[in-house]
Amino acid sequence: MKIDVSHHVDASEPDAEGFHDYHYEYDIFTFSDGATWYMARAYSDTPHAASFMTSDSHALTAQDLHYPLFVEAIAYLRAAGKTELSWFSVAESRYVPLVTPGGDDEATFRNAG
Numbered sequence: 001m002k003i004d005v006s007h008h009v010d011a012s013e014p015d016a017e018g019f020h021d022y023h024y025e026y027d028i029f030t031f032s033d034g035a036t037w038y039m040a041r042a043y044s045d046t047p048h049a050a051s052f053m054t055s056d057s058h059a060l061t062a063q064d065l066h067y068p069l070f071v072e073a074i075a076y077l078r079a080a081g082k083t084e085l086s087w088f089s090v091a092e093s094r095y096v097p098l099v100t101p102g103g104d105d106e107a108t109f110r111n112a113g
Contacts, residue, residue, distance in 0.1 A: 001072045004030040031073040032056075038064070038073050042082060050077050051095050052087040059090040065098075074098065 006028050012021040025044040030037055038060075042050040052073070055064055064070050065087070077085060086095040 001069060001076070002032045002034075003076060004032075006030075029073070029077065031069060031076070033069045036067070036069055038070055040073065040077065040085075042077075046084075048082060049084040049086075050082040051085070054088070060087050061091070062089075 007025075008028060009023070009025050011023040014020055027042050027044075029040045029042065029050065031040075032038075035056075037056045038052055039054050040050045040052045052060060052064075052070075054060060074085060085098040087098065088094075089096045
């Protein structure tokens with residue numbers, strides 16, 4: 001598995017006092033195996049959390065949760081201290097939590113399809 005990590009800041013221009021209307025700082029993790037890739041985002045203000053957003057050619061589905069690369073990516077993020085993981089389900093139009101470490105991942109996968 002190849003892992004690329006990039007750091008991003010998305011912020012408005014500072015006002016006269018130096019304050020921003022909005023300021024988001026996050027890391028993008030891209031996991032690939034040569035044929036497929038998955039992308040996850042982790043915001044700096046919630047260092048324990050990360051969310052999977054997309055794959056190489058399609059919106060994420062419950063089937064992706066079973067793909068070996070996705071499972072490896074989950075293990076990597078957990079080893080990096082990300083204990084609260086989720087994935088964006090287009091079918092539900094929301095982020096769906098993945099079970100936290102020590103939880104029953106198989107239940108999450110069964111419930112996801």
